[in-house]
Amino acid sequence: MDSHDARALAEGLRRVYDAVAERVTEENAASPLAIKVTGHLGRPIGEVVVVEEKYRLFEHAALQLAADRYLSEHSPGAEWFGVVGSDRRWESLINMITSAMKSGGVLLGRPDYAVASIGPDDTMDVIQLGMVCTHAPDGTPVILAVSNREDYNKFALLTVLATERGAATAVREEIDRLKDALDPLRGQVVSFGFSEHRENELLTFIPRAGLGPEEVVLPEGRLEALEDHVVGIGREADRLREAGQHLRRGLLLYGPPGTGKTHTVRYLIGRRPESTAILMTAEGMSKIDFAVALARRLQPSIVVIEDVDLIAEDRSQFETSPLLFALLDAMDGVTGDADVTFLLTTNRVETLEAALVQRPGRIDLAVEVPPPDAAARDRLIRLYARNRPVEADVAAVVKATEGVTASFIKELLRRVVLTALRRDEHALTDDHFATVLTRMADDGESLTRALLGGAAEPREHRAKPRLEPPKC
Numbered sequence: 001m002d003s004h005d006a007r008a009l010a011e012g013l014r015r016v017y018d019a020v021a022e023r024v025t026e027e028n029a030a031s032p033l034a035i036k037v038t039g040h041l042g043r044p045i046g047e048v049v050v051v052e053e054k055y056r057l058f059e060h061a062a063l064q065l066a067a068d069r070y071l072s073e074h075s076p077g078a079e080w081f082g083v084v085g086s087d088r089r090w091e092s093l094i095n096m097i098t099s100a101m102k103s104g105g106v107l108l109g110r111p112d113y114a115v116a117s118i119g120p121d122d123t124m125d126v127i128q129l130g131m132v133c134t135h136a137p138d139g140t141p142v143i144l145a146v147s148n149r150e151d152y153n154k155f156a157l158l159t160v161l162a163t164e165r166g167a168a169t170a171v172r173e174e175i176d177r178l179k180d181a182l183d184p185l186r187g188q189v190v191s192f193g194f195s196e197h198r199e200n201e202l203l204t205f206i207p208r209a210g211l212g213p214e215e216v217v218l219p220e221g222r223l224e225a226l227e228d229h230v231v232g233i234g235r236e237a238d239r240l241r242e243a244g245q246h247l248r249r250g251l252l253l254y255g256p257p258g259t260g261k262t263h264t265v266r267y268l269i270g271r272r273p274e275s276t277a278i279l280m281t282a283e284g285m286s287k288i289d290f291a292v293a294l295a296r297r298l299q300p301s302i303v304v305i306e307d308v309d310l311i312a313e314d315r316s317q318f319e320t321s322p323l324l325f326a327l328l329d330a331m332d333g334v335t336g337d338a339d340v341t342f343l344l345t346t347n348r349v350e351t352l353e354a355a356l357v358q359r360p361g362r363i364d365l366a367v368e369v370p371p372p373d374a375a376a377r378d379r380l381i382r383l384y385a386r387n388r389p390v391e392a393d394v395a396a397v398v399k400a401t402e403g404v405t406a407s408f409i410k411e412l413l414r415r416v417v418l419t420a421l422r423r424d425e426h427a428l429t430d431d432h433f434a435t436v437l438t439r440m441a442d443d444g445e446s447l448t449r450a451l452l453g454g455a456a457e458p459r460e461h462r463a464k465p466r467l468e469p470p471k472c
Helices: 003-027 032-041 059-072 093-102 167-182 220-237 238-241 261-270 285-297 322-332 355-358 375-386 394-401 406-422 429-440 443-452
Strands: 049-055 082-084 108-109 111-116 123-135 139-150 154-162 189-192 203-206 250-254 276-280 301-305 338-348 365-368
Touching: 032 093, 032 108, 032 139, 032 154, 049 059, 049 167, 059 111, 059 123, 059 139, 059 154, 059 167, 059 375, 093 123, 093 154, 093 429, 139 167, 139 365, 154 167, 167 322, 189 285, 220 238, 220 261, 220 338, 220 365, 250 261, 261 301, 276 285, 276 429, 285 301, 285 322, 285 338, 375 394, 394 429, 406 443, 429 443
Parallel strands: 189 276, 250 338, 250 365, 276 301, 301 338
Antiparallel strands: 049 154, 082 108, 111 123, 123 139, 139 154, 189 203
């Protein structure tokens, strides 16, 4: 074959290739997915504007509720559709559509769904990848899409396709407003840390405790002061704002381990059932700024930081922790008229940084939760006996437990009830208490006593249990 024939063959092959490519392009450009999108928008894909907004995975349910509400107001009866093919976790929506036009690698299909948690025991279906034809508030045609995506982290993505940027932005802003209004996190108790719930990488839902005031044993007047600071100010929020008074407040509970600080926190959270409570764990403290932003958005709210001394050590003793600055900045960033309560606990109040404790607006009420005195131990014994009659000499039990914590009393009563159950006896007697106290005073349980807030000194320095079994 001479050079002239070779050139002729090459030219012929090129024409065949161009003809096939043109036909494939025309066929794919008319794919159902491309037709649905461009047909609704009324413009070719090259003239489409894309507006996106990222959300954390635990916001996916709120995003879905907002999208559903938007559709009910602007496009009743609109149906979601999806795509088939492509690596949908990574590829953008506009790339999926252009891929359908160029190569046919993405086809029109049904939407994908996932399950998201919206409470301790409640879930809802959310769109994992789907689109819907709707209109902007001004009537401009738009395509609304919701998807789960990944880059370095997983996130929920809202995408709006339109021919005018203003129309797409208006849709995004309206859905964002609806998301805040319909957020299922509002009024929940959540813990920031590793999640146990579906589609939530950071939040775990916790049931709200329903404790009564009789179940919180504190020195006289202290529970009332705490409740007035957390609940009372919230009840008068509107009138306080009108009077020019601030609502943001900081409360510190301090005392030895096991005295009931966490129990008191649970009671206060239960006393404001309308509030959003955010409990910060050690794993979640790096997200304190986001948690506080969430508290501002979902107010009335309570932000709980237990064992705050672990992140707010005095600067003269330890190197300053960046978490301390994050906490202080987050607290300072809440405006005075926000109904947000910072509820902090510590076992070592003396180590807290002065800036955290003394500066007004950070901590404005500090309440000690001490080991229970004799009257409190009497109440705790009867409280933790629950539905069991106490036929023992309670005064003797109170005397024998001098200096212990509420946690110690609670464990004591559990063991006493267990002893009675094993003997098939209903009432709690002197013998039950004496048996358990003798066992708990043994050297083998010294660490247990320390962990529960009981005496842990050596035997030669430790008083023997004062209770003795009843004499026959």
